[in-house]
Amino acid sequence: MDVVSNEVLWGIGMPRGTELTEYALLDGGVLATALLPGAPNHVEAKSLLDAVRAGALAGCTTSGALGGLYATLSRSGDGPLDDIARQVRALVEPPSSLLVLISGLEASLKMLELAARHALAPERLHTARDAATALAAGVSIVYTYDVDAWEPFLADGLHIGGPSSVMARWFRRPGSESRKPARANGASGHS
Numbered sequence: 001m002d003v004v005s006n007e008v009l010w011g012i013g014m015p016r017g018t019e020l021t022e023y024a025l026l027d028g029g030v031l032a033t034a035l036l037p038g039a040p041n042h043v044e045a046k047s048l049l050d051a052v053r054a055g056a057l058a059g060c061t062t063s064g065a066l067g068g069l070y071a072t073l074s075r076s077g078d079g080p081l082d083d084i085a086r087q088v089r090a091l092v093e094p095p096s097s098l099l100v101l102i103s104g105l106e107a108s109l110k111m112l113e114l115a116a117r118h119a120l121a122p123e124r125l126h127t128a129r130d131a132a133t134a135l136a137a138g139v140s141i142v143y144t145y146d147v148d149a150w151e152p153f154l155a156d157g158l159h160i161g162g163p164s165s166v167m168a169r170w171f172r173r174p175g176s177e178s179r180k181p182a183r184a185n186g187a188s189g190h191s
Contacts, residue, residue, distance in 0.1 A: 023058045023099065024141040024161050025134045027127075028065035032072045033145060035087065041145060044163050048143065055097035060139060062130045063102045066092070103129055107136040118152040131158055 026049065033045035052059030066088055073084045092098050103111070110132035111125070120128055127146075131153040134142065141161035144150050150160060160166065 023060045023139050024052075024143050025101070025130070025139050026052065026059050026061045026065070026098070027130060027142060027144040027146070027150070028061075028068040028072070029145045030143050030163065031061060031065060031069045031091065035069070035073065036076060041163065041165055044165055045145075048163055049091070049098075052098050053091065053096040059097070059143075060099035060101050060134075060137075061092075062133045063100055064126060064129050064133070066100065068126060101133045101137045101139070103133045104136070107133040110136055114153065114156060120152070124149060127153075131156065134158065 030045050030048065033039045033041050034049040035046075036042060039045070048057070051057040069091075070084060070088050073087065074081055079087075090096070092100050101107075107129070111129045114120070114128045114132055115125055118128070127149045131142075131150070134140070135157060140157055141159050142150050142153075143162045143166075144160065145163070145166060147160055147166060150158065154160070
């Protein structure tokens with residue numbers, strides 16, 4: 001990675017040059033599902049997030065996903081805004097092992113490239129930002145409940161790795177015989 005890429009990564013206790021190839025990116029939808037008890041798949045997402053925070057699964061998210069999570073939780077009316085901010089901060093502050101990828105120049109330029117190449121609608125630009133940030137950091141595995149949003153980026157080197165309920169549905173879709181599950185930390189992401 002070049003000098004500009006030094007700003008791409010931020011993580012508690014993460015030394016510069018850390019390889020993130022074994023990390024899985026948790027998108028904002030997985031984080032929101034984990035924090036909203038009434039959400040479908042809440043138990044699955046919370047278990048996944050708890051495993052990442054405890055260090056049992058190498059995981060990361062993006063600064064943009066954290067901002068989106070704050071917006072989602074504040075729209076849900078799930079408490080005062082300062083409580084919501086504390087709840088989001090708690091996901092990444094020590095002792096959490098969830099790393100945060102920050103979009104620097106390299107990722108920003110890649111986002112524009114991806115958006116143009118895939119002719120993305122404006123409401124999908126945040127997914128392109130997260131995809132570009134992951135790719136710039138060397139992360140190729142994505143955990144998401146919104147496969148349709150991430151599917152354009154499979155051609156760019158990203159792979160859907162979970163959660164399990166997504167993998168079970170996705171592999172039953174037409175054309176899924178050519179899809180292979182991504183592996184993070186030796187786990188297939190589906191059962």
